[in-house]
Amino acid sequence: MEPARKRRISPVWEHFDLITPNKVRCLLCSRELGYNNNTSSMLRHYRALHENKEETGASPSHATRKQELNEALVSMIVKDTQPFTVVDDVGFRAFVSKLDPNYVIPTRQALKAMVEAKYELAKEKAKAKMETVVAVSLTSDMWTSINMDAYLAVTCHFVGENTKLSSVLLGVQAFPQSHTTENIARVKASLMEEWGITNKVTCMVTDGAPNMVACVRELKLRHHICIAHTLNLIVKKALDQQPVLSGIRAKARKLVGFFRSSTTAKLTQVQLHLGMANMKLMQEVETRWNSTDLMLQRLMEQREPVGAALAGLQHDVPFLTAEEFNIVGACLSLLSPFFDATVELSAEENVSASKVVPLVKMLEHTLPEEMTKPAPAAALEMGNQLIRQLREKLYTLQSMSIMSLATLLDPRFKVANWHCLDTSVMEAQKTQNVTADATGGPALPI
Template sequence: MVDEALVNMVIKDSQPFSVVDDVGFRELVHVLDPSYVLPTRKALKSMVDTRYEEAKEKAKEKLDNVVAVSLTSDMWTSINLEAYLAVTCHFIDANDQLGTILLGVQHFPNTHTADNLAIAHTMVMEEWGIKDKVRCLVTDAAANMIACVRALNIRHAICIAHALNLIVKKSFDDVPGLNELRTKCRKLVTYFRTSTTGKERLAQVQVQMGRPALKMIIEVDTRWNSTYSMLERLYDLREPVGAALASLRTDVSPPTSLEYETMKDALDLLAPFHQATVELSAEKRVSASKVIPLMKMLNHTIVRKSEGLTSNMARQLADNLVRRVREHALQMESISVMTMPTLLDPRFKKLGFLSPGKLQEAITRLKSECANVIRNSETTPPAQVPASQAGPSTTCGDLWHLLDSTVDNSRRSSSVTADATIEVDRYLSETNLARTEDPLGYWNKQKLQHPNLYKLALTFLCCPASSVPCERVFSKAGEVVSKKRNRLNPNTFHKHYTIALPVP
């Protein structure tokens, strides 16, 4: 019992194995239980390895019983400058609940080429026995990741958080004056973050004004929403910043009142993108089905907000955002891994699409997918008609075989297509669920009413909208590979970290 508690502490708190040699820890354990003998570092490592194997077998049992899975993948570099590849697995279990399993954070010493990444992903899929079940892989928009998924020959989805970040960044870059304003703000923020005198003075001014002492937020290219967060904090602190600068010896100048007005308009335009990114990043339920409706709502919101803008730069920004959102929306509405989840989500169905033409194409694709499910479920071959009951043509040997078989296949195909069309049309004609309801709860209740669409729902609704699960992995991984554990073997790290997050 105590051994088990010790292993739990090491895993959950990311403690080094050497904790069992720490004098203070040994004294504490002795006071709590004088009869307990602490294991050696080697024995403790063996206990953690055993726990890993137990957790892995438990996770494999879950994956053996699912219809389909989707993966997210990303790269990370530790404090030792060692590269790691993280892969998470997402699925709908036998109880129609969304589940997630961390397949591992594996050491990746090879160059980050598409071929090497494809080999590593293949090994992970084969190790876990899911190679034939993977329906989608979600990554960032890096060229090597895109080429990797193409080599794996599976469906690919770009992380929506990365996509929204790129839309905002490129739209900013296309407005020269706005980009210069952002550069000016970043210089000002950098001063208050790096100057001890400036930082202390800003805090003092905020306290004197009866406000909480907030710190500046710096923009980071790889961090989602960082531009929005930087500008929002600076705009909120515009009065304390002006007062602090007036008493400091620096050549850094604050934005003018006109620039602050432009900043306010820009923040108003960026707020929906911030909200969308936060919502999808925090989503623990079905999320891929939200991408297409989300792009439609962003387009609608930006168009509406642009009507009240007074700044020319803000209007240019609005035009750029609308153009890029529409381009991305139309692109998403052409990809089956995005359109199928949207149609199969009873909250959205047909309402999420921006293009009527793309909607009809998606419905046609859904009917085709449904027909394939029906064909694959027909395992019993058609009964053979006895010769004594057959018509005259059966006495003619093989003379009419080609024509008769063609007619039979055509009739069977026509019936399958008709059945699929009826099931899809019946489902789409039903009233949509409220956006706050759980789509998997709907399919759990309607699996007998729409049996073939239910199978498709299990396949497509497990796809996550973003690679945020991997980002969370790396946040925790930074605690595991810490200064106190900088000599941790990559293989030991993989085992230790994989079980640090429990199987749902």
């Protein structure tokens, strides 16, 4: 007598019978498989030989339901940046089974194919949209991952329907070859040709790396250096060249690392005892100066609970002195306008080239004003360095016609005083027929 059919727990039992304690038979092709108290081999067999055939003969409602679930799964993978291996995770499979026991989760290979098909469909739609665009601008950057793999990214910006600023990522490509001007230019030219925008590019924005600058020159495109990146370099240089502040930052990094590694619970208890909100300390990131600002700002805010937590712990981590906190406070006041400018320039919903001249003017006005306030010598030295760097790196921007014209054409700055513009810029505007926003706007008639 055959053993009773295994109680259904996994939907795959709809297609198999348990014929011995260690063997099952497929009801669709009568093939026998080994069984060891799990359904992995049964699922592989069903997916490899029968899944597609069953879908062909499935009822319209069943096929539609499966298609909807597949699309929802693909959307989750794309939006949440999930790995394809999630479909093999035991917890995920159990969760999906509870939601719909009849849904057979696609294999990793099938899921990858569906994601690639969705990408191709989205790419074709984006290409069709860009065919109607008259002019575009590009932003490009290169970086190295934690695994030391280099990547090149190019993003296209344009004004689409209803004068709405739109952006399309043309590609993020692994870049194993040497980072020479010729190699970078070749990849960018290939992307522009693939997307049909070779003759539509009005400007390309990059960082100030020599190979990136030379690349744009070789492509014979108008070039502009990213202002947010320039601000980052200005502030980082001012921070790094101040020995006292460098020492304070080193102590702060060690302090934050100490709490983030093992004693967060102690800090949380002290914050609750003092009636303060639970706020974690923030660590500095080497490549982003605003992370330094955030780290020091959070330490200033949590000065009392951090000091109390340290007092109750066995440690050799030095806390900042009162004098060092005074230096930090003064430096944060000087850096505040730079932080605001960085946030404003990093906005994605609006163009930013038109903001450059007003923001530079704001920095030129605010920084000397802050310098008149009493402050420790280390903070004043950093402030003087900021002023020197600001004049050296950004002073010429105000005499560039593309920046001034972008500001004048922006409806937010219609009340701007024309007389504050340089005379040479005014002359350039009289003869200039078109202009382009350096971060996304197409050529516009004046």
